[in-house]
Amino acid sequence: MNLLELIHSAVLSxxxxxxxxxxxxxxxxxxxxxxxVILSVxxxxxxxxxxxxxDTGANAITVNFEPYDLNSSDASTAFNRKxxxxxxxxxxxxxxxxxxxxxxxxxxxxESATFFNKQSYLTVxxxxxxxxxxxxxxxxxxxxxxxxxxxxxxxxxxxxxxxNNVNEGIGKGIKIKDExxxxxxxxxxxxxxxxxQYDYVPEFxxxxxxxxxxxxxxxxxxxxxxxxxxxxxxxxxxLEILHPDVKGTYTKGDPKAVSKAFEKIISGITTxxxxxxxxxxxxxxxxxxxxxxxxxxERRREIGIRRAIGAKPSAIxxxxxxxxxxITGMGGILGIGTGYLASLILGNFLPFKPVMTLxxxxxxxxxxxxxxxxxxxxxxxxAAKLDPIKAIYR
Amino acid sequence: xxxxxxxxxxxLCKWYGKYQVLKDLDFEVEKGSFVVIMxxxxxxxxxxxxxxxxxxGFEKGSYIFNGQNVAKMGENQRxxxxxxxxxxxxxxxxxxxxLTVAQNIELPMLYHGGYTAGERIDxxxxxxxAVELENKFKSYPNELSGGQQQRISIARALVNNSxxxxxxxxxxxxxxxxxxxxxxxxxxxxxxxxxxxxVTHDGDLRKYATHCxxxxxxxxxxxxxx
Numbered sequence: 001m002n003l004l005e006l007i008h009s010a011v012l013s014x015x016x017x018x019x020x021x022x023x024x025x026x027x028x029x030x031x032x033x034x035x036x037v038i039l040s041v042x043x044x045x046x047x048x049x050x051x052x053x054x055d056t057g058a059n060a061i062t063v064n065f066e067p068y069d070l071n072s073s074d075a076s077t078a079f080n081r082k083x084x085x086x087x088x089x090x091x092x093x094x095x096x097x098x099x100x101x102x103x104x105x106x107x108x109x110x111e112s113a114t115f116f117n118k119q120s121y122l123t124v125x126x127x128x129x130x131x132x133x134x135x136x137x138x139x140x141x142x143x144x145x146x147x148x149x150x151x152x153x154x155x156x157x158x159x160x161x162x163x164n165n166v167n168e169g170i171g172k173g174i175k176i177k178d179e180x181x182x183x184x185x186x187x188x189x190x191x192x193x194x195x196x197q198y199d200y201v202p203e204f205x206x207x208x209x210x211x212x213x214x215x216x217x218x219x220x221x222x223x224x225x226x227x228x229x230x231x232x233x234x235x236x237x238x239l240e241i242l243h244p245d246v247k248g249t250y251t252k253g254d255p256k257a258v259s260k261a262f263e264k265i266i267s268g269i270t271t272x273x274x275x276x277x278x279x280x281x282x283x284x285x286x287x288x289x290x291x292x293x294x295x296x297x298e299r300r301r302e303i304g305i306r307r308a309i310g311a312k313p314s315a316i317x318x319x320x321x322x323x324x325x326x327i328t329g330m331g332g333i334l335g336i337g338t339g340y341l342a343s344l345i346l347g348n349f350l351p352f353k354p355v356m357t358l359x360x361x362x363x364x365x366x367x368x369x370x371x372x373x374x375x376x377x378x379x380x381x382x383a384a385k386l387d388p389i390k391a392i393y394r
Numbered sequence: 395x396x397x398x399x400x401x402x403x404x405x406l407c408k409w410y411g412k413y414q415v416l417k418d419l420d421f422e423v424e425k426g427s428f429v430v431i432m433x434x435x436x437x438x439x440x441x442x443x444x445x446x447x448x449x450x451g452f453e454k455g456s457y458i459f460n461g462q463n464v465a466k467m468g469e470n471q472r473x474x475x476x477x478x479x480x481x482x483x484x485x486x487x488x489x490x491x492x493l494t495v496a497q498n499i500e501l502p503m504l505y506h507g508g509y510t511a512g513e514r515i516d517x518x519x520x521x522x523x524a525v526e527l528e529n530k531f532k533s534y535p536n537e538l539s540g541g542q543q544q545r546i547s548i549a550r551a552l553v554n555n556s557x558x559x560x561x562x563x564x565x566x567x568x569x570x571x572x573x574x575x576x577x578x579x580x581x582x583x584x585x586x587x588x589x590x591x592x593v594t595h596d597g598d599l600r601k602y603a604t605h606c607x608x609x610x611x612x613x614x615x616x617x618x619x620x
Contacts, residue, residue: 001504009504016492305488308449309550310477310505312470388449392488393440 001315010323024291025331027284032335032364033342034277040343040354042270048352049259061228062099063235064217067248078246079215086242090234092226099217109209115174120160122199126206136170136185144202152185154197177209285375292324292379303383304391317384324376325369332368400425400557400589406455408441415441417612428584429591430600433609439593440562447480447560448472477506481551485563487543489535495546496531502554521549525579541572548579561592577602
């Protein structure tokens with residue numbers, strides 16, 4: 001029998017037990033779809049991190065500072081915003097910025113806020129359309145244009161400052177860093193990535209808060225045709241002139257190092273969760289194995305007849321193996337479809353879109369076929385080894 | 395030179411554990427003969443038939459099929475040989491319920507390989523014609539009567555143009571009239587020079603055979619040349 005004839009034969013045999021086959025498939029569908037969802041969410045998150053570091057450009061270097069004495073405060077004075085203009089004057093330097101962590105849009109500035117004697121740490125972000133204000137109002141474009149010092153607090157942070165009746169906080173002034181902000185609204189509980197408790201201020205205010213933060217490293221964009229090593233040497237020299245008192249050394253780094261590290265962590269976590277959800281695939285595989293054993297026992301006579309009319313043991317083995325692969329393969333296709341739909345739906349509740357890659361598709365298909373082979377081979381082998389006489393006459 | 399005998403068996407012995415089922419059997423079957431093996435239950439008839447059909451092995455003796463020493467064949471060779479030269483008919487028909495009549499008859503050709511789909515369909519139709527059931531091409535076994543199912547199993551045994559048809563109590567599960575119809579088909583096939591070996595309890599069927607042998611406790615006790 002060739003492969004097509006074997007597949008045809010498998011379909012003919014399986015169609016007599018449609019419900020049983022479908023129920024067996026469910027385990028595989030759940031396993032494959034959950035792996036697909038997790039991998040595509042992981043890919044989506046990686047794509048988001050990549051997107052946010054794209055502005056950094058390929059032709060850029062990061063300059064870090066390594067103090068000789070880790071306990072000294074030299075690291076906090078190694079860079080300041082005034083350096084940017086001086087460094088920009090170096091031939092070959094296009095742009096100088098505070099280093100981006102690669103996680104912009106995903107994280108906020110952490111600042112302390114006080115209301116009389118009460119204190120809370122806010123994660124301040126700029127205006128977000130999806131902030132979901134539950135009482136009061138949100139941040140408007142006018143707040144930013146007219147430089148209103150207003151804030152929308154997350155529910156938990158509002159509770160910390162004003163007690164359980166959070167609405168009483170609306171209209172009150174709280175001190176964030178050195179500025180007073182008027183609380184204009186209360187946001188929902190936990191929004192955005194990893195259910196972070198974001199507090200929102202107008203964009204100008206966020207930039208102000210951010211500007212006051214210590215610069216630990218800078219990104220230097222290099223003009224086309226200039227060598228990054230020679231530019232780094234020049235930048236290093238200039239910084240040593242600008243900061244003669246700091247004790248330490250300026251080092252060159254990869255501007256995408258943070259995002260790469262973050263990507264690595266995402267990959268690690270994604271793989272781990274995918275493996276955990278793969279356990280359901282294992283359980284599904286056991287189900288397939290069980291049903292194949294039942295099938296071999298029920299069809300002993302059929303196996304005997306096939307052997308009597310000339311089927312080699314290998315033909316019987318392939319027949320049962322193809323049936324098992326057909327169950328898991330179909331389960332895999334349905335699982336990929338279900339996983340794709342689930343990740344589309346999930347995308348509406350996440351700050352990024354899950355991404356279905358060709359690798360996920362290929363990997364899931366291969367995995368489902370592999371499950372069919374692994375869990376089908378023993379029952380198929382048992383069928384192939386049946387003594388035809390015992391199989392026919394029982 | 396063509397062998398006159400299709401089968402030549404010498405000193406055939408078969409044991410199941412310590413129990414000897416067949417004891418030193420010697421016989422020859424000529425091409426085109428219709429041999430009936432009779433005997434009581436447990437006499438070793440079915441065991442002998444299974445050995446002749448290469449489904450079962452034996453411990454001692456020799457078995458030559460059309461000049462070939464089949465005893466020395468490996469498992470895969472035996473499967474191929476069985477597929478090409480031997481057709482089985484069982485008492486309980488043993489058709490595969492999930493397959494149509496045509497698919498059941500087609501199976502030996504699928505295992506043989508080398509036939510196109512068109513050739514297979516033609517050969518299925520030819521076999522169905524031989525058992526006068528051309529109109530049951532698309533039916534399922536459970537839609538057929540016992541007699542019709544047995545005729546389909548004869549068609550399956552014929553389809554690969556087997557040299558030898560082994561029938562184990564082919565009328566055992568049928569009423570007298572239907573059984574006669576089956577015998578009638580077997581006789582017609584025999585007239586077309588098919589060699590048939592049939593195991594039966596029914597003494598009346600002796601008259602259709604060219605030879606009849608009696609088996610008791612694994613030993614031939616008599617032979618009729620009819």
